[in-house]
Amino acid sequence: MNCNLLANINNPIDLRKLPENQLPQLAKELRDFIIDIVSKKEGHLGASLGVVELTIALHYVFNTPEDLLVWDVGHQAYGHKILTERQAVFHTNRELNGISGFPKRSESPYDAFGVGHSSTSISAALGMALASQLKGEINKQHIAVIGDASIASGMAFEGLNHAGVTDANLLVILNDNAIGIDPSIGALKDYLTAVKEGKNPKQNNIIKSLNFDYSGPIDGHDLPKLISELERLKLVKGPKFLHVITTKGKGLQLAEEEQVKYHAPGKFDAETGKIHPKDESHLPPKFQDVFGHTLVELAQKNEKIIGITPAMPTGSSMKYMMEAFPKRAFDVGIAEQHAVTLAAGMATQGMVVFCNIYSTFLQRAYDQVIHDVALQNLPVIFCLDRAGLVGEDGATHHGVFDIAYLNCIPNLIIAAPKDEEELRNIMYTASEGLNYPIA
Template sequence: MRQSSHLLDKINSPLDLKKLKRSELPDLAKEIRKTIVDVVSTSGGHLASSLGAVELSIALHYVFDTPADKILWDVGHQAYAHKLLTGRRDQFPTLRRHGGLSGFTKRSESPYDTFTTGHSSTSISAGLGIACAKRLKKDSSKVVAVIGDGSLTAGLAYEGLNQTGDTHNDKDMIVILNDNEMSISHNVGALSSLLSRTFSATKLQMMRKSLGEFLKSLPRIGENMYQLAKRSEESFKTFVTPGMLFEAFNFEYFGPIDGHNLDHLIDILKNIKTMDEPVLLHVITKKGKGYPQAEQNPVYFHGVSSFDVDTGICRKKTTNVPSYTEVFGQTMVELAKTNDRIIAVTAAMPEGTGLVPFSNAYPDRFFDVGIAEQHGVTFAAGMATEGFRPVVTVYSTFLQRAYDQIIHDVCIEKLPVVFAMDRGGIVGEDGPTHHGLFDISFLRTIPNMVVMAPKDENELRHMLATAVAHDGPISLRYPRGRGTGAELDDALTVIPIGQGEILSHGEDLLIIAVGSTVAEAICAAALLEENHDVRATVVNARFIKPLDRKLIIPLARKIPRIITVEENTVHGGFGSAVLELLSDHDIIDTIVKRMGIKDQFVEHGPQDTLRCKYQVDASAIITTALSMISRDKPIADKLVSN
């Protein structure tokens, strides 16, 4: 039930928020938290971070004049309260549903969403670009970049800080560090809060500038006196606050302050709003604030599926079928028992990539590099030069951030680094920033790189064994979610590089599939034979690079129709690789249809819904096959359900 005051019902924009009294804002925060918990309990989403940023969201929109003033939320994990305050209250129950609100900030969704996000550490750089553009347009409105402490592990954030604090340019921007893990400092108390509000006061800022100008004007000794006074102030602030790092970037640092104290937040935001230099405000918040289960287990409730509000227990039906992620993690532990050269590297995703069991079993061989994929890849390359077999475990969508390092630091020297890409293909409700639809295309073009994709969780185990045994760069990609239910072999075997397999025989059609689409191809082939008397040969390619030419070329010469299927963009993907192979062998009379994601970004929604919509499921394969053999018999409803 909604809180009795019904304050949130009155707010359709930040202008309505500004009409509330300060004394009403804590009750509004409670209503917002209740709404977020209720909606996320049914839709899933990033709960803990958004609960921790409720007061900060209220204070920002209460003080600043959005959307003229620009607020950038790094990643967007923290932006649910922001959505509720900016005209999306009635739509909020559609959060992360197909056709509904995005789980992240999205420019096309609202004028209050300054920048589309999904990957971390972009807010400072984007905010600086906006601030510089405003200055060129003589626009005096403000820019505020909100960034979490975890996102500060990425080099991109420091590149943005470095340019923002460049003393040769007049950069007017506010950065708010939302520290919800106390990773920088525990020094939160009355003294630091008082100092931040005092140092940021408008009158004191004016006095500091006047004094600085006076000292600089003194003959001969002016500049030295000014620098001495500035160092003295900075030394004092550094003694009582953790701001030395940011002062070194030429930011005026304030904090840390309690990010749940609305009065303090509003006071200091009003003060720093008037400043015309780079400012960093450090606020301490609690992940999961206001929902006990999320406060006790913020890691689990960072990104959670639907759950029971009273207990916090996941509502999903239990199943004995493990996820691909779980099978990968278990296999890593199994392989490491007999191979002490295996190293696991992750970029702040030990839980999401299934590496927690490995980190517990082999803590000395586990490295979490933080949100720093570029560093993680080069770090792994360094370990590989010393004879180790590092396995860089990363979501497909995040590996994009380290493309230069893959080429320059790993592949040129043919170093034995394994890239294990979780969430390859359509991932679901996180949408276009998180679908792993490009890795096949961007990896297969790199010399020395081997690219694999297993048809099921059992083959994943054997491919991982293959990868750590390979003396060179190698990658494997596997989907999000539960496996197919395949029986897991006890013994792990190495698959010969570039060797595919035939799963069924037929003379009418050749279906060459890879990864998660193999199961769809098998299903389609069975239904084609049963219902349409069409017999198909189904090939599990296993390898995108190198392709099994000894297997594919003879089949292509014999079977006149070929369908390639992949859960990846068709541009430069697996189907393109097959076409190139056929062209190289002068096979030009065969009809080839490539099935995959066309030249577009895929929105958020359930995986099965999106696979059907973008035609990478069994029903779409059947439709394509029938069109190729000029049979227009309608597909029965049962084919779709099957």
């Protein structure tokens, strides 16, 4: 047995030359490679470790890049990048002039679609599949890999709804690990958990009801099972759906145990997984923590205060309010449009709503800000996190448009507090009651 298989694999053509019984060894080497680089260079860890076997199986069975593979969000695409001609430059991941932390069309023909924000994969892959059909490319495969947090978003449902009335050659793979950045929430997550635990009758299948050929759930770390199921699905016509169960952080014990912390853990010990402590005693508090603690302080004095976040309780520090006032703080999942209009609905009833959304994510709810909040002059308080340039995450996450896109909306106050004290003051003023919405 070759002592290092990965070193000899430059692309999926090399991968397909391996006998199937050597793939588990390759999976171990690929995990070790990701852990080694990310431990030194930082980046997204848990998501990529969870899909190592799935990544190998997809490139082994399908003829990428001719067959088109779309990774939703792309946090989990490190293994994909390493197997597709970027192993030698993977150490430059998320660095200036290095490779992107997300799939990017201009970087590689294997990156079929640029991602970074969630829930776009089904629509994009369906668009590709319908285009292939029109061009007479009937044997071409189109695969969307989407997580259980991302599939709960409205856009993913729009894609599924359309795909179900086509005969497009589309395979949707649900990578179900019950966690996005924070644990997944919502009725769909509860349904998927019931399916995994065998508590749902076979006929009660939401995906089958949408005209998909559903199979699973199967173990996403069992390479022979994955390969045989993907080989079978290659021959099935029309929209198909494979439910795969994985463990985020697989292969690094601490990352499996503390999945939120190891989503993007910073630098850590590659052997033990222990995160190297950062001395942040000399640094001012993070803006989001000042926001989170101030919100709790205000909510203690004003029972009308509500907090809303679309799937970012830890990143936005809304978690403090969720812990202190669980009935008055809502994580609505990856659903920015819903978050904004939910806030508007609450504001009509006299509630003081702090709607906390990352700058780039609010772009996805632009119509709701205009139509549901500003035109009705509802005093929703938008708190936009991650405004400005955000370094390693790159173009998809730079919050550089918010002042431009909000400035043209009538009835909306824009405030950019210069420091933590000003942030606290403006939160207090807003909570006392404004006649307009504020960002």
